[in-house]
Amino acid sequence: MKIKEKALKVTELLDKYYPEDIKCYLDHSNPWQLLIATILSAQCTDDRVNIVTKNLFKKYKSVEAFASADILELEQDIKPTGFYRNKAQHIKGCCQKLLSEYKGEVPSDIEKLTSLPGVGRKTANVIRGNIFNIESIVVDTHVKRISNKLGLAKSEDPVKIEFELMKILPKDTWIRYNIQVIAHGRSICKARSPKCEECFLRELCNWVKRK
Ligand code: SF4
Structure with a gap:
């Protein structure tokens, strides 16, 4: 065959x-929440990410809130997902770049997405497919x-x-x-x-x- x-x-x-x-397994209500949940999902189960993001998105209600987060506090907030120091750096850096270069909006372009800290092709394709309905x-x-x-x-x-x-x-x-x-x-x-x-x-x- x-x-x-x-x-x-x-x-x-x-x-x-x-x-x-x-339907995407990572709980989210908007594009930036899915971006953060996908960064957290590296080396972690979707179920655990969903438990963590349930409280995380109540505490940090915007891209601005993540961009200005206290890094040590953010590390503790996401600790159960593992690799929390790197992930906290990536999330904060990612949100800072979203604000400085994309007016706080998540882009759909693969090059722009993969230029964000902590975002590789896998994360970029999760966003493109689930948010923008672009075949990926x-x-x-x-x-x-x-x-x-x-x-x-x-x-x-x-x-x-x-x-x-x-x-x-x-x-x-x-x-x-x-x-x-x-x-x-x-x-x-x-x-x-x-x-x-x-x-x-x-x-x-x-x-x-x-x-
Ligand atoms: S369970 Fe996996 S390895 Fe086994 S037949 Fe199905 S696809 Fe193949």
Whole structure:
């Protein structure tokens, strides 16, 4: 089977089994909250980020509030998400740059987004897809693991994987691919113990065929 044909079948099955799973897992009410939540989500579960941001966004109600935050206090406020010193620097720096260069608005342009402190392609694509509805593929740990297992990607580098997937996935599936693959990674294709016997992608999966 040609790889594009396989990619199409995978997306059709994901649509069939996860038809409702097209909502971002990180709680937010506006673009800058999603930007901060995504920065916090590095090396942290979405559930934990949502617990932290519930109080965080009550305390810091604007981009200005984060830009002028006391860095030590901000570190303590986000500590449960891990890597809190770096993340606090990134969030404060990011919000300062949003104010100084973009009038406090989150830009949609990939170059502008990735020029913000703490914002790589993954975070930029979360914003582009979920806020601006611009076709983009988010490569997180689930997309990396499962795309490689399926044989849709052959790399450990998230940026390479993103470009590999862009070549083969139908463009109208890019945004929801990440969200559906996260659902699959949480329920069936778990990192430590994939439940291959009950997986609807089994017939298409390179990894299970090699076992
Ligand atoms: S068959 Fe197994 S390894 Fe392949 S996608 Fe399904 S659960 Fe993951």
